[in-house]
Amino acid sequence: xxxxxxxxxxxxxxxxxxxxxxxxxxxxxxxxxxxxxxxxxxxxxxxxxxxxxxxxxxxxxxxxxxxxxxxxxxxxxxxxxxxxxxxxxxxxxxxxxxxxxxxxxxxxxxxxxxxxxxxxxxxxxxxxxxxxxxxxxxxxxxxxxxxxxxxxxxxxxxxxxxxxxxxxxxxxxxxxx
Numbered sequence: 805x806x807x808x809x810x811x812x813x814x815x816x817x818x819x820x821x822x823x824x825x826x827x828x829x830x831x832x833x834x835x836x837x838x839x840x841x842x843x844x845x846x847x848x849x850x851x852x853x854x855x856x857x858x859x860x861x862x863x864x865x866x867x868x869x870x871x872x873x874x875x876x877x878x879x880x881x882x883x884x885x886x887x888x889x890x891x892x893x894x895x896x897x898x899x900x901x902x903x904x905x906x907x908x909x910x911x912x913x914x915x916x917x918x919x920x921x922x923x924x925x926x927x928x929x930x931x932x933x934x935x936x937x938x939x940x941x942x943x944x945x946x947x948x949x950x951x952x953x954x955x956x957x958x959x960x961x962x963x964x965x966x967x968x969x970x971x972x973x974x975x976x977x978x979x980x981x
Contacts, residue, residue, distance in 0.1 A: 806893060808935070810843060813871055813873060824855065824858050825850075826855075827850065828848060829846070830918055831844055831845070831847075832918055833919055835915040843894055846894060847899070849898065849903075852900070856887055856898045860896075863898075875889040876890045
């Protein structure tokens with residue numbers, strides 16, 4: 805199962821694609837039995853090579869700035885018809901319209917499930933919630949199994965006798981005499 809960090813990175817990359825007006829953004833959750841390569845494909849396309857480069861630059865910049873993460877490798881930046889950013893746990897594919905139709909990654913990965921960024925966000929929230937409840941349950945179990953602490957003995961509440969000065973008179977508190 806992909807980690808919450810991977811899902812956060814993927815959501816940030818998807819948002820970067822949206823900000824640069826990428827078209828037809830899809831996230832494919834790959835079947836682990838068929839793909840030992842990665843967990844997700846983020847696939848989108850731009851209208852021209854310059855936009856493809858801008859999308860790739862924005863994804864790299866955002867993930868570097870927010871998560872201090874750089875891609876493991878980058879392919880196709882020079883031609884900008886198909887730019888591939890490999891972040892190990894997910895791969896970003898930025899196509900021109902013609903190359904996307906020609907290669908058809910969605911067709912090649914029929915066993916992959918297509919998920920939207922909103923679905924991925926809900927999945928991330930559920931994962932975080934489950935982790936928090938698991939942690940809270942562990943703390944509660946640890947607390948209940950701990951040995952009870954010793955109770956300190958009660959202190960006496962009697963007031964001390966007032967101080968007396970010479971000739972049996974009560975001394976003033978704070979007097980300089």
